Amino acid sequence: MKNVPTLYNWVGGNDALENLTRVFYDKVLKDELLHPVFKSMSAAHTKHVAHFIGEVFGGPPLYTEGDEGSHAKMVSHHIGKLLTEAQRQRWMTLLLESADEVGVADDPEFRSALVAYLEWGSRIAVINSNLTDNPLQHDAPMPQWGWGVPGGPYIPEP
Numbered sequence: 001m002k003n004v005p006t007l008y009n010w011v012g013g014n015d016a017l018e019n020l021t022r023v024f025y026d027k028v029l030k031d032e033l034l035h036p037v038f039k040s041m042s043a044a045h046t047k048h049v050a051h052f053i054g055e056v057f058g059g060p061p062l063y064t065e066g067d068e069g070s071h072a073k074m075v076s077h078h079i080g081k082l083l084t085e086a087q088r089q090r091w092m093t094l095l096l097e098s099a100d101e102v103g104v105a106d107d108p109e110f111r112s113a114l115v116a117y118l119e120w121g122s123r124i125a126v127i128n129s130n131l132t133d134n135p136l137q138h139d140a141p142m143p144q145w146g147w148g149v150p151g152g153p154y155i156p157e158p
Ligand code: HEM
Pocket: 037, 038, 040, 041, 042, 044, 045, 046, 048, 049, 052, 053, 074, 077, 078, 081, 083, 087, 088, 091, 117, 118, 120, 121, 122, 123, 125, 126
């Protein structure tokens, strides 16, 4: 497939991702299962998560350069939080509800890649939350996510 856009471009870049995480964390803070976990999050949390996902989706290094983050720093935020599978499932549900609410691209190819990434990342977050030490070296690379099996969005031939 020629000229395959990045997931970052397809979703609408940083503005679309920041809009998504803003609406999502509003829901999270009103949720009885997730409020206790997120009640002390920083004011910049929603943007940091949007920047992280954007970078993983092939966007500019807004998390590693703009926010002075790294993959290891992101992981360190989850260490020792003792997240449960029920909390993870609620996190997924609210994020996907938010995606529909704000009108994130809903084509089958994009949503397949989005769900695959979120399932992967959220399950690793739960695993890491049950550790006491960060398993990553400080210079571990950022994950990179792509379109997976479909290979790109469905674009009909002209
Ligand atoms: C793909 C999945 C995920 C990604 C990309 C992600 C990303 C991040 C990032 C970038 C931070 C650091 C924010 C900052 O610098 O302010 C963070 C912190 C955090 N994340 Fe995640 N996360 C994921 C899944 C989860 C899940 C499933 C949970 C809980 C159910 C969770 C709970 C938390 C908590 C509690 C913090 C710390 C909040 C605080 O500062 O008090 N994360 N996450």
